[in-house]
Structures are given as C-alpha cells and as structure tokens.
Amino acid sequence: MxxxxxxxxxxxxxxxxxxxxxxxxxxSRFSGALIRPGDGAPHRWVVYGMSGALAVHLLLMGLxxxxxxxxxxxxxGLLALGIxxxxxxPPLARARRAVEPARLPSDLAWxxxxxxxxxxxxxxxxxxxxxxxxxxxxxxxxxxxxxFLHRGVDYAWLARPWSWPLHPDYPNLLPELFAAxxxxxxxxxxxxxxxxxxxxxxxxxxAAREALRTAGDRWTGQASLAIxxxxxxxxxxxxxxxxxxDWMIAAAFLAxxxxxxxxxxxxxxxxxxxxxxFAASSKIEGAPFAVILVATQLARRVxxxxxxxxxAALRLGLPSVAVGVPWLLQVVRxxxxxxxxxxxxxxxxxxxxxxxLVEALADPAWHGLSLLVFLGPxxxxxxxxxxxxxxxxxxxxxxxYVYFTAPVEPRGYIISSFSRLIFHLIPALLxxxxxxxxxxxxxSSPPHPVRxxxxx
Amino acid sequence: xxxxxxxxxxxxWCALSLAVEMGTALEGxxxxxxxxxxxxxxxxGTPQLDRLAACLDDVRARVPRGSVIAFAxxxxxxxxxxxxxxxxxxxxxxxxxxxxxxQIDDPSAPQLAEYAVDFRVGLDLPRLELLxxxxxxxxFKVR
Numbered sequence: 001m002x003x004x005x006x007x008x009x010x011x012x013x014x015x016x017x018x019x020x021x022x023x024x025x026x027x028s029r030f031s032g033a034l035i036r037p038g039d040g041a042p043h044r045w046v047v048y049g050m051s052g053a054l055a056v057h058l059l060l061m062g063l064x065x066x067x068x069x070x071x072x073x074x075x076x077g078l079l080a081l082g083i084x085x086x087x088x089x090p091p092l093a094r095a096r097r098a099v100e101p102a103r104l105p106s107d108l109a110w111x112x113x114x115x116x117x118x119x120x121x122x123x124x125x126x127x128x129x130x131x132x133x134x135x136x137x138x139x140x141x142x143x144x145x146x147x148f149l150h151r152g153v154d155y156a157w158l159a160r161p162w163s164w165p166l167h168p169d170y171p172n173l174l175p176e177l178f179a180a181x182x183x184x185x186x187x188x189x190x191x192x193x194x195x196x197x198x199x200x201x202x203x204x205x206x207a208a209r210e211a212l213r214t215a216g217d218r219w220t221g222q223a224s225l226a227i228x229x230x231x232x233x234x235x236x237x238x239x240x241x242x243x244x245x246d247w248m249i250a251a252a253f254l255a256x257x258x259x260x261x262x263x264x265x266x267x268x269x270x271x272x273x274x275x276x277x278f279a280a281s282s283k284i285e286g287a288p289f290a291v292i293l294v295a296t297q298l299a300r301r302v303x304x305x306x307x308x309x310x311x312a313a314l315r316l317g318l319p320s321v322a323v324g325v326p327w328l329l330q331v332v333r334x335x336x337x338x339x340x341x342x343x344x345x346x347x348x349x350x351x352x353x354x355x356x357l358v359e360a361l362a363d364p365a366w367h368g369l370s371l372l373v374f375l376g377p378x379x380x381x382x383x384x385x386x387x388x389x390x391x392x393x394x395x396x397x398x399x400x401y402v403y404f405t406a407p408v409e410p411r412g413y414i415i416s417s418f419s420r421l422i423f424h425l426i427p428a429l430l431x432x433x434x435x436x437x438x439x440x441x442x443x444s445s446p447p448h449p450v451r452x453x454x455x456x
Numbered sequence: 457x458x459x460x461x462x463x464x465x466x467x468x469w470c471a472l473s474l475a476v477e478m479g480t481a482l483e484g485x486x487x488x489x490x491x492x493x494x495x496x497x498x499x500x501g502t503p504q505l506d507r508l509a510a511c512l513d514d515v516r517a518r519v520p521r522g523s524v525i526a527f528a529x530x531x532x533x534x535x536x537x538x539x540x541x542x543x544x545x546x547x548x549x550x551x552x553x554x555x556x557x558x559q560i561d562d563p564s565a566p567q568l569a570e571y572a573v574d575f576r577v578g579l580d581l582p583r584l585e586l587l588x589x590x591x592x593x594x595x596f597k598v599r
Binding site: 114118121125128129130131132134137138141142145146149157160161162165188190217219220223224226227230231233234237238365367368369434437438 | 459460462463464466467469470471473474476477478480481484485496497499500546547549550553554556558559562563564
C-alpha cells in the first residue's frame with residue numbers, strides 16, 4: 001500500500017543501496033584527511049558514508065538555494081563530478097595514497113555474531129514496516145515523499161500553518177536521503193526506505209567495534225558489542241523506531257567515540273567534526289549535540305596543548321557551520337521555526353517533570369535498560385571515558401532544560417519523547433562503559449597508548 | 457570477576473528482552489488483520505487503514521495534483537475522538553503527498569480548501585458540492 005505509482009521493491013532497494021555505496025565512495029576520496037593509519041575498514045566506511053551524506057546534503061541545499069529542481073540526472077551528474085574532481089585534485093590524491101589500505105576485520109567473534117543476529121531480527125521487522133515509527137508517516141516519510149515529488153525541499157508546504165506536525169524547522173538530511181533514493185528509483189517505496197535505518201544501525205555497530213578494539217579486555221569488548229546490538233534491536237522493535245532519524249544521532253555519537261577516546265589528532269578532529277555535522281543535519285536535537293561535541297574536542301585540544309589550535313577548530317567546526325548556516329537561512333527565510341521550541345525557564349515545572357521522567361524511563365520498550373543513561377555521570381570518574389561522559393551528560397541536561405522551557409504541557413511532552421531521546425546517548429555510553437570496565441575503574445588506567453602519527 | 461559478571465548478566469537480560477520483543481512482534485503480526493487500533497497506532501496492513509487508503513486512491517484519481525483538500529473524519533465529542541480525527545488526517549496527508557491535506561476544522565480550511573473528503577462523517581455544508589461517492593467516503597468540490 002503505497003500512494004502514487006510505487007517503483008517496485010527491487011529497483012527501490014537497488015537505488016538506496018547504490019546511493020549509499022556512492023556516498024561511501026564519495027567520502028573515500030577524502031580519506032587522506034579523514035582517516036588515521038590503523039583505522040579499521042568498517043569505521044572508515046562509516047566516516048566516508050557520513051562525509052558523503054553531508055556532501056549530498058550540501059549539494060541538495062545548494063540546488064534549493066539556487067532554485068534548481070533535483071532532477072535525477074543532474075544530481076547523479078553532480079555526484080559523479082564531485083567524485084571525479086576529488087579523485088584528480090593533486091592534494092587529495094597525494095593524501096589518499098599516503099593512507100595505508102584498509103583491511104577487512106579478520107577477528108570476528110561471538111560478540112559480532114550476536115550483534116549481527118540482533119540486527120538481522122530487527123531488519124526483518126523493519127523492512128516489513130512492522131516496526132516503522134509513526135513519525136515516518138507524520139514527519140520523515142511524508143517529507144521525503146513530498147520532496148521527491150517537488151524535486152526539492154517544498155518550503156511553501158512546510159510553511160503552511162497546518163504543517164506544524166511535520167516539524168518544519170528540522171534539518172532535512174534524512175528526508176533528502178529518502179527523496180534521493182526515490183529519485184533514482186523513479187518512485188517512493190517505504191519498504192526500501194527502511195534500509196537507511198539498517199545502514200545507520202550497521203554504522204553504529206561498525207563505529208562501536210572500532211572504539212571497542214581499544215578496550216583493554218577482548219571479552220568485555222565483545223560483550224559490549226553484543227549488548228549494543230541487542231539493546232538497539234530490542235528498543236528499535238519495542239518502541240517502533242524504523243524509518244526515524246534517532247539512529248543518525250546515535251550513529252554520529254558512536255562515530256565520534258574513537259576520536260574522543262584517544263588523544264586529539266588531525267583525523268580525529270575531522271571525524272568528530274563530521275559526526276557533529278551529521279548529527280546537526282539529522283534532527284534539531286543534533287544541533288546542541290554538535291555544539292557540545294565540537295566544544296568538547298576543542299577543549300581537550302586546549303587542555304593538552306595549552307593553546308588554541310585554530311586549524312583544529314576549523315576542522316572541528318567547519319562541517320557543522322557548512323550545514324547549519326544554510327539550514328538556518330531557510331528556516332528564517334520561510335518562518336519555519338516553531339514557537340513551541342523555546343520559552344522562559346520555569347522551575348515550578350520540576351513537580352511535573354520529575355515523575356514524568358520516572359514514567360518515561362519505565363517505558364517497557366527499554367526493558368529497564370533506560371537506566372543506562374545514568375552511566376554518563378558515572379563515567380565522568382574514568383579519565384579515558386570522561387569526554388564521552390561529558391558529552392552525554394550535557395546533552396541529557398539540554399533535554400531536561402528543554403522540558404523546563406518549551407511552552408507545551410510538560411508531562412505529555414516528556415512521555416512522548418524522553419525514552420526515544422535517550423536512545424541518542426545509551427549506545428555510546430554502553431560502549432564507553434565497556435571500555436571503562438575493560439580497563440579498570442577510577443582513572444587508574446594510563447592514557448590510551450595509540451598516539452597519532454607525527455605531524456598530525 | 458565482577459567486571460565480567462556485570463556485562464554477562466546484562467547480556468543475558470538483553471537476550472531475554474530481545475526474545476520478548478520478537479514474540480510480541482510476531483504475535484502482533486499474526487493478529488494485525490483482526491485488531492482494532494486507534495489511528496495513532498495504525499500500521500500498514502491494519503484494516504481501518506486499508507479502508508482509508510481505498511478511499512484516497514479514488515480521490516487521487518479525481519483531484520488535480522497540488523490541490524488543497526480538507527479532510528473530515530469522525531471526531532466524537534471528547535479529546536480521544538479529536539485525537540483520532542487528527543491522526544486520520546495525518547495518515548491522509550501521508551497517503552496523498554501530492555496534495556495539501558488539512559483537517560476540515562483547521563482555521564485555514566474555509567479560505568484555502570478546494571476539495572473536501574468526507575470519511576464517514578456525513579458532511580452537509582452549503583459550500584460543498586458533491587462530486588463523487590467513492591469507496592468508503594465522499595468527495596466534494598468547495599464552492
């Protein structure tokens with residue numbers, strides 16, 4: 001049952017997979033800057049995919065700003081041009097050749113198997129649309145379909161007074177990916193669009209695996225990966241999460257973990273900066289996440305080096321600024337910002353907010369695992385995981401701040417959102433917890449031994 | 457020892473929880489055609505949604521692309537009924553992405569709506585001209 005003429009499942013599936021592969025390939029043209037020697041192949045693909053997605057996001061926003069419709073041939077041609085240019089530009093080509101080739105993981109073990117089993121179970125329920133989020137209907141999916149039909153972001157439609165349930169002020173990366181897949185398939189097919197969720201889930205596992213490679217104890221690393229896969233799958237099924245953008249922020253946080261868990265370096269700056277921009281392009285909650293992530297990594301640099309490294313600040317902040325400024329321009333230009341986003345701080349709401357948070361944490365879809373969000377403050381005690389814990393805790397405090405300020409009835413707001421929002425944080429906290437557990441408690445472990453190569 | 461016991465217990469708990477979710481998903485899948493759900497909880501395959509989709513397929517064939525359509529469905533007298541009508545409209549908007557769909561009681565509807573769909577309400581308004589009796593609904597032109 002899909003409206004309009006659906007293109008058929010096979011072409012739509014192939015279009016999404018081909019587009020995802022093209023994003024990874026496009027991102028891989030910048031490997032010289034983005035990748036550090038020793039980064040594993042799956043993690044490289046995550047970084048490449050995020051940078052490719054951001055490049056397409058910028059391209060489509062640029063076409064919108066110029067008023068040029070998204071014709072599939074034009075988009076494909078510009079993508080090919082971007083790949084070609086990045087391939088032949090001497091500095092990029094030289095830097096790419098300097099990066100050692102990636103090796104596929106040869107150490108797959110029981111934790112990988114369990115995580116992939118959980119992924120497969122979730123995948124079955126997602127592609128059948130059984131665990132599709134209702135927000136795919138009210139928000140993400142309808143936007144993607146509409147943008148596909150409109151051949152661009154339909155700002156006039158978003159600005160309609162009755163379009164407020166669409167969250168018109170949200171960044172549009174996910175609907176753009178939906179629309180781009182539909183452009184290449186020749187129609188919008190919801191089953192195939194669920195593949196994006198599966199891609200983000202796989203990206204979460206790949207990034208987590210990279211971070212857990214550095215866990216002191218292999219058994220704990222494998223257990224953490226399995227717990228991450230199982231937790232994400234069971235919450236994705238219980239809370240109906242397929243087709244939404246929450247996976248993207250969770251994946252962005254995990255993709256930034258390797259950089260946050262080792263001493264700052266050049267590639268780590270790019271990886272954290274791209275993860276921040278990816279989160280900021282996914283949901284409005286990703287914007288504060290991006291600011292906190294960039295500030296955290298920059299603060300680590302300043303603490304380490306006792307000076308502000310402006311080049312590092314650029315590497316960290318430029319991707320978020322590049323995607324954030326055009327988004328804000330369009331929001332302001334079309335008056336899309338919803339009044340329900342901001343209001344005065346009302347401490348008296350604490351009486352309602354406290355019990356509502358307890359109720360939200362008891363969401364049966366989490367099976368009690370929502371309490372893992374409190375790992376954030378606990379992991380502040382462990383030196384190596386402190387940046388991750390800091391980021392998660394500040395983002396959590398931001399969500400609480402919104403509940404104290406948004407001019408809407410707080411209880412319903414919290415019940416309908418909090419258990420989903422902590423999905424952004426719990427996967428990264430699980431991984432950081434696994435690393436802390438594997439290395440010892442209370443900062444007794446030495447700093448991570450894998451230092452950046454000279455010159456970074 | 458404790459450092460391994462905690463992840464091991466967590467792992468077992470997660471595995472059991474995933475099994476519970478798998479069971480719930482399979483049970484729901486088996487019962488999808490028999491279950492009566494609120495519009496907010498509709499999923500593809502829900503019979504009520506199939507009826508709405510059939511109506512809107514007919515609407516699509518008769519209304520020019522890009523039209524503004526006011527959608528009316530039973531709202532009842534209470535908040536729950538109003539919520540149901542609201543979510544039916546959101547589903548209608550999803551199923552008609554080539555049109556602008558708004559609830560019939562939206563303040564903008566009298567000025568902007570070009571067509572109205574009556575999904576089991578029994579609309580009788582002077583500005584509405586009946587265009588067609590469709591599968592499970594009626595289509596009006598707004599004068």
